[in-house]
Amino acid sequence: MSTVRPHANAAPAPVLEVTGLDVHYGRRRARRRALHDVTLTVAPGETLGVIGETGSGKSTLARTVLGLVRASAGSVVVGGEDVTGHGPRQWRALRRRGVVQYVFQDPLRSLDPDLTVEDSLTEPLLVQGVTRAEAARRARALLARVRLPEDLLGRLPGELSGGQRQRVAVARALITQPRLLILDEPASALDSANRVQILDILKELRADGVALVLISHDLGSVAGVADRVAVLYQGRLVETGPAAEVVGRPRHVYTRLLVSSAPTLRTGAADRSEREALRALLSA
Numbered sequence: 001m002s003t004v005r006p007h008a009n010a011a012p013a014p015v016l017e018v019t020g021l022d023v024h025y026g027r028r029r030a031r032r033r034a035l036h037d038v039t040l041t042v043a044p045g046e047t048l049g050v051i052g053e054t055g056s057g058k059s060t061l062a063r064t065v066l067g068l069v070r071a072s073a074g075s076v077v078v079g080g081e082d083v084t085g086h087g088p089r090q091w092r093a094l095r096r097r098g099v100v101q102y103v104f105q106d107p108l109r110s111l112d113p114d115l116t117v118e119d120s121l122t123e124p125l126l127v128q129g130v131t132r133a134e135a136a137r138r139a140r141a142l143l144a145r146v147r148l149p150e151d152l153l154g155r156l157p158g159e160l161s162g163g164q165r166q167r168v169a170v171a172r173a174l175i176t177q178p179r180l181l182i183l184d185e186p187a188s189a190l191d192s193a194n195r196v197q198i199l200d201i202l203k204e205l206r207a208d209g210v211a212l213v214l215i216s217h218d219l220g221s222v223a224g225v226a227d228r229v230a231v232l233y234q235g236r237l238v239e240t241g242p243a244a245e246v247v248g249r250p251r252h253v254y255t256r257l258l259v260s261s262a263p264t265l266r267t268g269a270a271d272r273s274e275r276e277a278l279r280a281l282l283s284a
């Protein structure tokens with residue numbers, strides 16, 4: 001007779017839960033809504049692609065989850081902790097624990113230009129009270145994981161290639177063993193060989209249970225990596241679903257436009273007229 005385990009098949013608690021999120025910029029007459037009623041979840045080990053054209057609100061979503069922008073309505077729960085009302089001190093404590101980390105498109109924004117690679121990697125651990133020897137050991141291990149040689153440890157970000165820099169930024173984001181990593185166009189400034197390497201490294205992270213939010217304007221570059229895709233259009237989520245389904249059977253007109261605009265997803269010769277027809281439908 002089998003033992004009954006009531007929660008054995010229960011889905012693991014999400015690493016990120018965004019519910020009914022509204023974000024505004026500006027005050028009074030200059031007040032503009034950047035996000036409207038955005039709801040999404042990301043499970044441990046899941047990769048969510050957030051796709052949208054420029055100005056659709058992708059970075060605003062990331063910045064709100066990271067506590068850099070305040071929500072005007074709705075809630076954000078990270079690793080089970082409701083961070084919506086967190087003040088600067090609570091955010092500092094959360095950042096120190098390194099539960100959620102981020103990588104920007106431009107690695108120079110994620111890395112201090114005056115810190116060597118080794119110092120960049122060890123700093124978040126030293127702040128947590130980890131010994132220097134242990135921090136150095138973990139820095140070396142992570143460098144190997146992002147496929148960089150140890151002799152880069154003494155270099156400054158300005159002495160690295162763009163691809164190496166971005167891999168250091170990924171290693172730094174991983175050093176605190178985050179549960180959630182947000183990447184805003186991490187590969188778009190890289191050449192194709194470096195892009196493939198970064199995407200391969202991200203795929204390995206998924207196997208380790210790290211949840212990823214991968215932000216991009218290009219559905220094609222995310223479709224092969226993401227489990228699910230969320231499509232943002234003018235600050236609203238217009239479609240969310242498994243990546244293959246969103247690409248193969250897009251339901252919203254805007255998603256259809258994104259599919260037909262992605263160079264790696266485009267198939268037919270009638271693309272241009274199709275895109276024009278879809279744009280006309282959107283603006284109708």
Ligand SMILES: Nc1ncnc2c1ncn2[C@@H]1O[C@H](COP(=O)(O)OP(=O)(O)OP(=O)(O)O)[C@@H](O)[C@H]1O
Pocket residue numbers: 025026034052053054055056057058059060061217
């Ligand atoms: N600091 C700010 N102050 C005022 N408006 C802002 C600010 N940041 C963004 N916005 C506006 O909010 C909207 C969403 O911007 P956001 O940067 O989130 O879009 P995005 O999808 O990330 O665009 P991109 O792909 O160009 O980075 C845009 O209309 C933008 O002009």
